Amino acid sequence: MGRKTSHKFKAEVSQLLDILVHSLYTNKEIFLRELVSNASDALEKVRFKSQSEGEDDGVTQEIRITVDKDAGTLTITDTGIGMTRDELMRNIGTIAHSGTAELTRLAEEGKESLDSLIGRFGVGFYSVYMVADEVTVTTRSAEEGAAPIAWTSDGKTDYKLQELDEDRPRGTEIVVHLKKDLADRFTNEAHLKQIINKHSNFINFPIFVGEERVNTIQALWREPKFQITSDQYAEFYKFLTFDAEDPFDTLHTSVDAPVQFNALMFIPKSGDDPFGLGRENRGLDLYVRRVLIEKQNKDLLPEYLGFLKGVVDTEDLPLNISRETLQDNILMRKISSTLTKQVFTHLEKMAKDDADRYNEFWRAHGELFKAGYMDFLNKDKFGGLVRFNSSASEDAKGLTSFADYIGRAKEEQKEIYYAYGPSREALGLSPHLEVFRRKSIEVLYLYEPIDEFVMDALREFDGYALVAAEHAEMDKLDKFESLEKEDKPEALSEEQKSTLDKLVARFKDALGDSVTEVKPSTRLSDSPVCLSNPDGQFTSSMDKIMRVMHKDSSIPKKVLEINPDHALIRNMLSIMERDENDPFIDQAANQLFESALLLEGYLTDPHALVGRVQDLLTKSSGWYVDASK
Incomplete structure (x- = not known):
């Protein structure tokens, strides 16, 4: 010794x-x-x-x-x-x-x-x-x-x-x-x-x-891609995620510049956030030279790409780096930027090569991906990858891109129109879309509140403005011919136009401060009335979202537009010509206003509306019995 x-x-x-x-x-x-x-x-x-x-x-x-x-x-x-x-x-x-x-x-x-x-x-x-x-x-x-x-x-x-x-x-x-x-x-x-x-x-x-x-699982991300089988990828994915199913897709990449790293990422077949609980269960595992530094690092990918599971391994970070230092590390930001670009490139290729496969991805992860509307650095790429249901789709499952919409747009049309609604059926009945149905102009259907924020953030795509259907400028729609010949009544006479002005004024008096204005409409064909926002900035649906966010339960004051060509309004003109003070005018004004509120989702107390409907049915059934004798 x-x-x-x-x-x-x-x-x-x-x-x-x-x-x-x-x-x-x-x-x-x-x-x-x-x-x-x-x-x-x-x-x-x-x-x-x-x-x-x-x-x-x-x-x-x-x-x-x-x-x-x-x-x-x-x-x-x-x-x-x-x-x-x-x-x-x-x-x-x-x-x-x-x-x-x-x-x-x-x-x-x-x-x-x-x-x-x-x-x-x-x-x-x-x-x-x-x-x-x-x-x-x-x-x-x-x-x-x-x-x-x-x-x-x-x-x-x-x-x-x-x-x-x-x-x-x-x-x-x-x-x-x-x-x-x-x-x-x-x-x-x-x-x-x-x-x-x-x-x-x-x-x-x-x-x-x-x-x-103990360490029997191979670090696949370090191996050449051409040597790895799909079964090996699937085995590694299941080891990493405990998912019983194979991954939907695999992204395996090796980068030398601007920073050296290897990444192996997987897209699962389904989203794992059914109850909104998965926000923390996201992130890629960060390794430095095969040693785990942080499980589910939240900074390697933006939150809207949180559906990706996998690992990133770099040579360039020190092995013993603290979490605080990680967040501020310039190399981490470079890795994140490079990874995000690669994910976009991969999704763009999938969408281009196999639209059906991309749509399958979108149905699983599109709801989370849409949160990328805040990523202004990747705004154009993001816009190319979002998908919506459309009036041109066969059913509510159909998906279309902005580029698809543009490919079907009418000549001289430079707008992409959209509308928000609770369902395809509800949008099919929306008064705001009557002119679009009449002229066969496609409208993208939005079903989720986040869709409104996507449209508001993007504003345009490939030179086409994104415009809410209810804010469409009628002079831009007038240049397109109607699909079918409209069954319009005769044009109003000068006397009827004067009576229409009186009817509009009477409606305003009956409704008081409940509306900011009553005016004739050119957008309607099947409906007697509709409501529109007075400032023309917020859509009705965005207004509702903002009110929920601010816990405002009041009913907003809107413009009531009436359709002079509708049979009900023409009948009311006849009543006005006979007796300007007929109480039916006030009753009808309130009924039409509350019906419009009901369609917009603002009517919180339907009691008055139901009572009025029953009164009108009682009267009309009596008239019907007399008329059919």
Whole structure:
């Protein structure tokens, strides 16, 4: 045995160890991730050495973890590059680039998580003292003639070094004497396997716990795409997500610039957020050189692409990077930007090559994807990928793109018209769409509140303005011929026009402040009246959304438009000519107004409307009996 010497830790190391040991905010299992990562680095170095020198000593490259329950120890052994005496003192006796003052501040605050601490100082090995009373590191360097060295410390003030006479293979063995209250937990092989699976499952070398190899799943993202079968992708996807089904689609990419990373992403067959609970269950797993840094990182992809599952592995980030630093890291932003572009390119290709397949994707994930209306950097790409039901579709399941709409638009039409409604049937009866049905002008159907925000954010697509049907300018629609000859009554005489003015005024008097204005309409054909917004800016549906957001339950004041060519309005003109004060006019005005409110979804109290309908039915049935005698 060689001479045993004692060495003091540098002051900042002692402070750090004290913080680690007494921290209340740390995830203690992370020590194993750090030790495995160090072992993997040592194995990578010896592999590089053997490749560059063209020599292989035949020693199996592996990491082994064993436990002794009786002794309360955990041992991790690697066959890596090992360390000389000087390297051991340099690597474990000091902390590179750290400052005593900064450590003192952290000790006083006592609020730093271990992840952040390790990330700031690169001191992964020291995390072992969260679980250890004493640690012995025995190592022999791969350098020719290097003697084995043993390093021992209780992690308080000093450490001991001793040269060993025994012949040991190259590599490092770390014996962790566990604290009594943690010994059961960290000598439990099943628990250790869970930790390895969680943090170190894709390390490039075999990891054994006892006699069982734990990391059996291949890091597919590191393999050439042409060598991977669809079955391998499916197996990996199921391992990653616990989904019983195969993935709908796979995106496998390797990027060298502007930042180097590999990514393997999957689109599931169905969305996993039926009750709005999946917002936190999103994000790609972030690895640095096969070591898990963060599960479901939320910054690698924007939230509206949160349906993607998978992993990103980069060489360029430091292995021990804190979550706080991750969020501000410029490399992370570059990875995110590159990934987002690649997802858009992939979806654009799918939409172009196989519209039916893209529509299948849209039905599963379109609702989440539509939240991308706020991504103004990708506005044009986003606009090309959104889909809506349309009046030109055969049923409510049909989907169309803006480009499809433009391809069917009438000559000289430079607008894409849309309308919001609770269902296809409701939109088919909407008074605002009568002119579009009459002239066979396509209208996109919006069923979800978010669709309104999409249209409001995009404003135009490929030179075509996105216009709400209720805000359509009639002079732009008048130039298009009606599909069928309109069965219009004779034009109003001058006397009838004068009576119409009086009827409009009478309606306004009857409705009072419930409406801002009553005016004749040119948009209606089948309906006697409709409501429109006085300012022409918000659509009726957007107005409702804003009122819900502001908890405003009042009924908005709108313009009541009446159709002078409708039989009901013509009959009312006749009544007005006979008796301007006939009470039926007021009754009809209120009935038509409340019917219009009902169609718009604003009528909260239908009692008056129902009573009025019953009164009118009673009277009309009497007239009908008399007329049919």
